[in-house]
Amino acid sequence: xxxxxxxxxxxxxxxxxxxxxxxxxxxxxxxxxxxxxxxxxxxxxxxxxxxxxxxxxxxxxxxxxxxxxxxxxxxxxxxxxxxxxxxxxxxxxxxxxxxxxxxxxxxxxxxxxxxxxxxxxxxxxxxxxxxxxxxxxxxxxxxxxxxxxxxxxxxxxxxxxxxxxxxxxxxxxxxxxxxxxxxxxxxxx
Numbered sequence: 001x002x003x004x005x006x007x008x009x010x011x012x013x014x015x016x017x018x019x020x021x022x023x024x025x026x027x028x029x030x031x032x033x034x035x036x037x038x039x040x041x042x043x044x045x046x047x048x049x050x051x052x053x054x055x056x057x058x059x060x061x062x063x064x065x066x067x068x069x070x071x072x073x074x075x076x077x078x079x080x081x082x083x084x085x086x087x088x089x090x091x092x093x094x095x096x097x098x099x100x101x102x103x104x105x106x107x108x109x110x111x112x113x114x115x116x117x118x119x120x121x122x123x124x125x126x127x128x129x130x131x132x133x134x135x136x137x138x139x140x141x142x143x144x145x146x147x148x149x150x151x152x153x154x155x156x157x158x159x160x161x162x163x164x165x166x167x168x169x170x171x172x173x174x175x176x177x178x179x180x181x182x183x184x185x186x187x188x189x
Contacts (some may be wrong), residue, residue, distance in 0.1 A: 031187025125153035
C-alpha cells in the first residue's frame with residue numbers, strides 16, 4: 001500500500017559524499033513500503049561511494065527513513081599524470097580527484113604518478129605513506145613538508161622543514177606498521 005510507503009528520507013553526515021550518487025539511492029528508497037526497504041542493501045550501496053566510510057539506514061513507521069553517513073577523513077594528496085590530485089584517506093582509498101594541490105593535506109609524491117579514479121585504492125607504497133600520517137606527533141607534523149614513496153613501498157622518505165634547516169628522514173621500506181612506529185619514536189627523540 002502506498003499508505004505506508006517512504007515519503008521522507010532524512011540524510012545526515014554527508015559533506016563531501018557525491019550528491020548525485022546519494023540522490024539516486026534516496027530516490028530508490030522513496031516510494032518503497034517502509035517494511036520492504038532493504039536497509040542492508042542500501043547501506044552496502046552507500047558504502048560503495050568513495051567518501052562514505054560507514055552508513056546506517058533505519059526506517060520509521062509509517063512513512064520515513066533515516067540515513068546516517070560517516071565520511072572518511074582526507075589526509076593526503078598524490079599527483080596524477082593528468083595534473084589533478086588524488087585525495088587519500090588513511091587506508092589509501094582515493095576519495096576524490098581534484099584540480100590543483102590541496103594545502104591542508106600532506107603531499108605524497110614519488111617517481112611516478114597515481115592515475116586511478118575515485119573509489120579505488122592506491123598502490124601499497126602510497127597506502128603505507130598515507131597510514132603514516134595519522135601516527136605523526138604534533139611536533140613532527142608541524143615540520144612536515146612532504147613524503148616521497150615508491151609505488152611498491154620499497155622506499156619512503158619524509159622531508160621536514162626544521163628551524164636548523166631541511167631534514168630528509170629515510171624510512172627504508174614503507175610497509176610495516178611496527179617499523180613505522182619505531183622510526184617515528186626515534187625521530188621524536
